[in-house]
Amino acid sequence: MSSKTNAKVPKGWPSATNYLHAPSYSKKLSRDKIKALLVTKSDIAVDIPVYKTQGPYPNVKITPVVDATHPAHGQHGLYTNQHHPPDSFILPYLGFVHDETDTDEASDYDLSLERELGIGVDATKMGNEARFINDYRGISAAPNAEFRDIYFDIGAGKVEKRVGVFVLSAGKSGKRAKGIARGQEILVSYGKGFWTERHPPEE
Numbered sequence: 001m002s003s004k005t006n007a008k009v010p011k012g013w014p015s016a017t018n019y020l021h022a023p024s025y026s027k028k029l030s031r032d033k034i035k036a037l038l039v040t041k042s043d044i045a046v047d048i049p050v051y052k053t054q055g056p057y058p059n060v061k062i063t064p065v066v067d068a069t070h071p072a073h074g075q076h077g078l079y080t081n082q083h084h085p086p087d088s089f090i091l092p093y094l095g096f097v098h099d100e101t102d103t104d105e106a107s108d109y110d111l112s113l114e115r116e117l118g119i120g121v122d123a124t125k126m127g128n129e130a131r132f133i134n135d136y137r138g139i140s141a142a143p144n145a146e147f148r149d150i151y152f153d154i155g156a157g158k159v160e161k162r163v164g165v166f167v168l169s170a171g172k173s174g175k176r177a178k179g180i181a182r183g184q185e186i187l188v189s190y191g192k193g194f195w196t197e198r199h200p201p202e203e
Contacts, residue, residue, distance in 0.1 A: 010055070010129055012062035012076065018126035021055055022154075023162065026098040033099060033117050037161045044151060044159065051164065052153040055128050057091045059084070060186065062132050071138040078132040078186045085179040086170040090145065090186065092152060093130040093163040095123035111147060111163050121163055130165050136187035143189045144168055144180050 109123040123131035150164035
């Protein structure tokens, strides 16, 4: 369930950030909320996919952003090491699993994991390669990936609710039928609210 850091980390991983192979649960998270994230595998519908992968992830690479016009210039982005077709799973988004009693209000890495219970996953201080995924704005005309809820096989007949990163579907017009090519940056939409909070209107 919770994870400690491992000596095996991906190339380019920052030494000040803990690399996770599984989510790390807040000590303030109640037992009932933790139970809500852990489900018996036989209790979910047979047509719902269950994932089981292990980092570091060879299909992606953390890369310094050297383009001066890139919004994340001087930071990092996450790029592909192989072609990913539409709707394909890329990797999970790991981090510190918490509720509203243990939230970092200043975090830029906090995603909703279970909205009804106020549970999120924050990759500010710990996580995996997915924390380096940038927003598409200022880089591309549109995102090429998105976050989706997934179930992850943790053994002993149990699955755990997590957030996964997926290639966008091809769409009705087929504009995204090529998926994400090898060497491309993986880009999502953080949502307009993210940017509104960071760029408040001038008075």
